[in-house]
Amino acid sequence: MTLRLESTALRLLHRVEFAHVRFVGGILCVLAAVVVLALQVPHRFEWAKHTYDANAWRSPARRLLHTGETYLIPTDFQEAALTYVPRGSTFAVLPPPSPEIAAKGYGIPYLTLIDLPFWLQFLLLPSRMVTPSKAEYVLCFACDTDPWSPLTTWIWKNDSGELIGKVRRR
């Protein structure tokens, strides 16, 4: 029985030409693509609609700030930075004294601290980010304000420990 099956299979194999294998293979590939598309296209349209709906309510300004919000940089702090730091000025970012204080005292995650200066540099260009000693403006993000208060006029602050100050002549 087994021998007969094997010989039948071999005879069939001999009859099969490469052209048939190629054709069947090609058809299967096309079918695979069609099936995947049939399953996927509705999802992709849904994804596009969901993404549109999730973002369409934002004003152009809020669209700019949204990435910063995802890094937990408060919206009011970003808006104030755009308002109070004049274009073309120099500024410095003053971080919290330590990541532990940031986390325990203000609930600021470490990743936010890493990305904060880069984000503010991007947001405030053409103002240039410089070292604190050369800055005309300082952006205090839960920082220790004591060393800066004698030198700085605080022009904006919120309840979460963020301040913006204009540095007086040193």
Added chain:
Amino acid sequence: MSRSILGVVGVNGLFALTGLCVLWGIRGLRSWLDVLEHLGVALMLGLAAVTVLATLWLIGGQHLTVWVVLVLCAVVAAPAVQLGLVRRRTLPRALGDLPRLSSAATLSALALFALAAAFLGALYLVARVNSFITEDSFVFWIPKAQAIYYFGGLDEQLFRTLHGSSYPILLPTLDAIDFRFMGSADVPNLALQSWFLLVGCLTSMAALLRPLVRPWLLWLFVVFAAVLPNLDYRLYLGEADWTVDIFFVLAALFLVRWVAMRERWLLAGYGVLLAATFAAKREGALFVVCLVGGALVATAPGRRRWLPILAVTAGAYATSIPWHVWWSSRHLQPDLPAGWRENLVSNLSRIRPAYAVVFRLLFTYDFWLVAVPVALVAAVLGLTLAGRVRETAVLYLATMVLGVNGLMWIVWSEPTVSLDTHNSTTPIPRAVGSLVLLSAVLAPLLLDPLLSRRRPAAKTPRRPRRPASSRLAEVEKH
């Protein structure tokens, strides 16, 4: 429509017009339908040529203004128009042949075309409200563009402080050109430029492959490429990954069609897109090596085609040398990881997991559906044919083999690259996009000849009606 949107639309219209002049000069435009069909190719040629020239202009220490962009467009278009005049090209006068709507195949192609257009329309709406960019984008890609826009050129003071200071500058230059035409550094609306790149890529795919592939199959894979989940997810994030992938894939398309059809204008297109690939991202050079290696293997028996391929590749590479001179003369952070040679020896244990990472990502359905498996199966089956079909299959497979090894090398040589496949911890999910898009774009070309081979030759007394692909591919059976 806001000034920003008008600006992006306007500058892309300008690129397309420049590209049409180039196409008219190097190829000719036979009818208005021919013009319409090649608008995507024109956009990508114009965009790539003008932006590469703009990078050289910036490297030369010059400022980039709207007028400079207009002059650069003229600099690209003028020699092409001159060439067209010398070759006595005529302007298109006739409308051209409209497709007949009687056959099921044509209607299927039209339905798939409509589906692609609808999805691209949906992606346009997503681009209009895009609100998110990634860390790399706000850390260095977009600040470089802002610096070019605000300070006029390559601001050394800022570049020196940014991460990836030696990374190629095509994307920041393109973004800065957009800012100029927008009238402000309107970052969220840069997503529209990415949308134009995708549309240009997919319509170029359709135009370049149409003489070789039956329309319904072609548009099936245009839709397939458009709905790749990770492409859609990453398209508007402001990174250079999809930009380099798109240029690389278009360069590959020009090259593959040149290998098949040997029309000279295709080599010109290949050169322009290759120059843009070099200028877009440092991985671009790696992808080019893989592509050229694949082309050399595919055309090895004759070797007569090696010289044009290598000459055009060398010419395209030459356009990237000034940037290398610029950053190395200023001692900026090099574009390769520090100590990568030593890392190769000390990280031999990473080879196997590195391969595993690359393969796992290439075949992740949630990212890329089945683009790679389909193209691989089609290519392997294509190896059993002779002539140009086999050449295309060999070119694709060799490029993939080299590409997988190249990506493995990145993971192997850079110990900070994580060996897991999570999006946020390794750049490889982005990098494999180039090979996936290449697979999706070449799949219809690899599949078409397989669908033509059903009829046994001995039992066909009269000459079978052959599809367009067979006419051109000169497929021979073993």
